[in-house]
Amino acid sequence: MTRRTTGWLVSVAAAVAVAAGAVTYAAADGDGGPADLKVPAAESADAGFARDMAVHHQQAVEMSYIVRDRTEDEEVRRLAYDIAQTQANQRGMMLGWLDLWELPKVSEKAPMAWMGMGDAPAGEDGALMPGMATDRQMAALGMARGRAAEIMYLRLMIAHHKGGVHMAEGCVKLCVVGAERRLARGMVASQQSEIDLMTDMLKDRGATVSTTP
Template structure:
């Protein structure tokens, strides 16, 4: 059941940082972008998903210390390991491309959705928790912490899947596309798992209004 951390390790071994910056043509015949532009989907996705992942890691550290429930702590541990691993890969790619890990561009501008996400209270992208919600999580313990964490992470994963699929649809780099596809698969599976965990605790998805 608890396989995301193993998936992250496999992805890291299969992809490798150098593979992403190789030039030429892939085995499938599709071209591989060697050095993406600063405003490319490749750079934008790496930066934004790294930020998105970091919050998931932060939320998981919080709940890990606020409950003794083993399934919740195991889920949090897997999210910490998987998303920290993937974040490191994306930051490494930006370094190899000679691009800054940060940008003044509006988050998710690379998706060209036709509208901008309205950042508020620290929530920079879809699914991200607000500063108020994170502060609330820090005040909870036991089942209450578990339920609120699961509700926050379900929304977080929904936003992450949207972003990852958005990059898959625009990708010009086979290796980064494979990583994004693995995120869609893993986080979609975890969405069902977290929904089931909420039901076991007599709760439903959906973050209560603050």
């Protein structure tokens, strides 16, 4: 079994465990108001955020396991592992909420319609939402090695996190389930901290943040 396969199995197991506990978390860990006892509508901000961020997180997990196989740098490998584990767990939680609410995991509406961005231009080459890497960028990351892979990953993940922060900030404003708003606030804080860290890591490697890898 390869290291990447093992990593995926660990993340899947963690996601399943978190999803199994999502019923208690979503039902009992809200703000205590009436909104926490109601099932969100299928096209609500709560449901839309859970669906879209689950997709967004999945790519971050994939990118992180790709780079772990393509560098020996312990700092990058540790960061990639932390991001993969955190986002796999959060993804499991959000999918667990959708199961709890008995809502579809796919919407007929465009991504981010729940935050008023449904009419935004469609992403190109597989990038479904802001910050997501294109198919070409994912393929390039899969071919890179060593320092080149590290720089490419850091640049792509900074862009990915910026898109994630924007979406999480939308949930903080629009979601009504207290537990979900708290998760979104935590995402904003942690991903902004990681953006700062990754910017410094790029500087240490003689590189700067760029819109292209």
